[in-house]
Amino acid sequence: MKPQKLTDYELQRLQNIRRNDEMMAALKLHSKATQLSNFKRQRVEAKSTRVKSEKKPKTETPIVIRVRRSLRTRGIPPDCEGLDRDSVAPTTPSKEKPLSVVSLGPLSMATARESAHSDSSFIESLMGMAQDVSVPKGNAGDSLELESLSLDSDNIARVVSGRITNVRFFPTSSVKMIAAGNKFGNIGFWNMGENEVHLYRPHNAPISGILIQPHCISKIYTSCYDGVLRLMDAEKEIFDLVFESDETIYALSQPPNETNCVYLAEGSGGLTMWDNRAGKRSSHWDLHDWRINTIDFNCQNPHIVATSSSDATACTWDLRCTNRNDLKALRTFTHKRSVQSAYFSPSGGSLATTSLDNTIGIYSGVNLEDTAVISHFNQTGRWLSTFRAKWGWDDKYLFIGNMNRGVDVVSAVQRKIVMTLESPHMSAIPCRFDINSYEVGMLVGATSGGQLYVWTSR
DNA sequence: GTCGGAGTTACTAAT
DNA sequence: ATTAGTCCACTCCGAC
Numbered sequence: 053m054k055p056q057k058l059t060d061y062e063l064q065r066l067q068n069i070r071r072n073d074e075m076m077a078a079l080k081l082h083s084k085a086t087q088l089s090n091f092k093r094q095r096v097e098a099k100s101t102r103v104k105s106e107k108k109p110k111t112e113t114p115i116v117i118r119v120r121r122s123l124r125t126r127g128i129p130p131d132c133e134g135l136d137r138d139s140v141a142p143t144t145p146s147k148e149k150p151l152s153v154v155s156l157g158p159l160s161m162a163t164a165r166e167s168a169h170s171d172s173s174f175i176e177s178l179m180g181m182a183q184d185v186s187v188p189k190g191n192a193g194d195s196l197e198l199e200s201l202s203l204d205s206d207n208i209a210r211v212v213s214g215r216i217t218n219v220r221f222f223p224t225s226s227v228k229m230i231a232a233g234n235k236f237g238n239i240g241f242w243n244m245g246e247n248e249v250h251l252y253r254p255h256n257a258p259i260s261g262i263l264i265q266p267h268c269i270s271k272i273y274t275s276c277y278d279g280v281l282r283l284m285d286a287e288k289e290i291f292d293l294v295f296e297s298d299e300t301i302y303a304l305s306q307p308p309n310e311t312n313c314v315y316l317a318e319g320s321g322g323l324t325m326w327d328n329r330a331g332k333r334s335s336h337w338d339l340h341d342w343r344i345n346t347i348d349f350n351c352q353n354p355h356i357v358a359t360s361s362s363d364a365t366a367c368t369w370d371l372r373c374t375n376r377n378d379l380k381a382l383r384t385f386t387h388k389r390s391v392q393s394a395y396f397s398p399s400g401g402s403l404a405t406t407s408l409d410n411t412i413g414i415y416s417g418v419n420l421e422d423t424a425v426i427s428h429f430n431q432t433g434r435w436l437s438t439f440r441a442k443w444g445w446d447d448k449y450l451f452i453g454n455m456n457r458g459v460d461v462v463s464a465v466q467r468k469i470v471m472t473l474e475s476p477h478m479s480a481i482p483c484r485f486d487i488n489s490y491e492v493g494m495l496v497g498a499t500s501g502g503q504l505y506v507w508t509s510r
Numbered sequence: 511g512t513c514g515g516a517g518t519t520a521c522t523a524a525t
Numbered sequence: 526a527t528t529a530g531t532c533c534a535c536t537c538c539g540a541c
Contacts, residue, residue, distance in 0.1 A: 214522085214531090235533085258533065277533060300533080362535080390535070408535070433519020434534060455519090480521070501521050 065172065068289040072160030159254055159291045161284070166238065167251040174241065174250050178286035181224050181269040188223070188489035196445055196492055198461060200509045203475040207506035211240030211249050216484055216498035217258050217437055223266040225490040230506070231272065232498055233259025239274060242504060254282050254291035261304025263314060273314055275304040281316065281326065295326050295333070305347035307354040315357070317344035323359065337379045339367065346393045346440070352400035356382070359394065366394035366405045366413075368420070383420055385413060392430070393440035397447040402464060404450055406430060406441045412452065414464050424467040429455060436500045437483040445492045453482040459497060459507070478505050
């Protein structure tokens with residue numbers, strides 16, 4: 053059915069679709085060489101178990117984009133990988149494998165989409181959210197009562213398949229929306245209000261970062277282990293290619309109030325500043341011996357950043373003191389094993405680290421010299437994302453998953469675990485967390501089975 | 511010291 | 526209900 057009169061928005065959409073189709077056609081020409089290699093499609097269908105709007109999987113043959121890095125860095129011609137895989141896991145002739153397309157540039161959202169239902173209202177709402185003038189809560193006397201936290205069975209959804217590596221609330225009060233990235237390169241968006249999930253696959257390897265900028269929600273950065281940084285642009289309906297590294301990108305961050313630059317954890321210990329206005333890498337420092345797991349800026353002093361690394365340290369740095377390419381750590385916080393996270397508290401006055409040496413470190417005082425060590429079992433093993441203690445809405449509490457399918461609440465004041473959130477509804481271990489800054493008490497835990505559990509206050 | 515292999519772990523899908 | 530498959534983390538340990 054054709055609408056009699058098209059709105060501006062619909063016209064814009066049609067233009068987008070036409071332009072993106074042309075783009076895809078051009079890309080297909082470039083990918084001739086790689087089309088010789090067949091790959092098995094990884095299973096990516098998200099079963100929205102608890103989401104009311106259950107949808108059938110897409111019927112069209114999806115286009116699978118493979119990791120280019122693995123081929124290039126190993127110097128293996130594309131054909132070989134396919135043969136290699138076949139020899140390891142022989143497949144029956146009846147199982148037809150789709151051709152792969154290597155995307156060298158922007159990827160249209162239509163192509164990346166894996167949920168069957170229309171995403172036009174979702175895309176439209178993203179543009180409507182472009183500006184949020186309200187102020188995040190927290191620190192405003194709106195204190196959290198731990199006892200009031202509960203898990204409603206309606207606040208559970210499977211948004212992606214497999215292991216969630218990254219989860220973020222949208223920084224807005226206008227809608228309750230969560231983005232989650234998994235190890236296959238999917239990004240799932242869950243609109244809690246409409247109870248709808250939109251699934252895309254802009255990447256081909258574990259998602260290492262999702263960055264939703266408060267000043268412009270319609271543009272969302274995503275980073276991936278395959279070295280690619282993309283920018284989802286709802287207006288153009290594409291996942292644009294921003295930057296591509298030869299090395300793995302392990303983390304993604306942005307200082308508060310910054311609009312042009314993003315920071316990437318690159319390779320074994322590198323921190324890269326990407327200037328998106330200039331379209332270039334404007335700085336690069338070798339900060340650690342092994343991979344940087346998190347990058348977190350201080351909200352009070354945006355030039356101060358904390359990094360956590362698998363070299364068993366977390367460090368704070370002053371990015372203003374960037375003579376040449378060497379940077380000296382303001383402070384180094386040592387652990388006995390890999391440090392999985394280092395986050396500044398909401399006020400910026402404290403730092404919390406989580407390490408595989410089974411401790412959580414809390415550092416406070418003017419120079420973070422006041423140290424507290426809290427024992428916490430952090431051996432998640434190979435199949436789960438590692439635990440990362442995450443600050444709540446003030447400097448009082450931290451939230452971290454445990455291996456008994458609970459959420460441990462750490463009091464930074466009492467320096468111990470004061471409570472564990474448990475629910476019969478939580479049937480898997482929550483590994484990664486995010487808080488809704490605009491809603492005190494709204495906490496999301498993400499599992500290695502693709503589910504999100506949203507705890508709320510009252 | 512560096513490289514590679516083994517062992518660890520939880521969850522899903524298939525039987 | 527039980528089991529095979531997962532397999533981009535990390536650590537330990539042995540060989541060189």
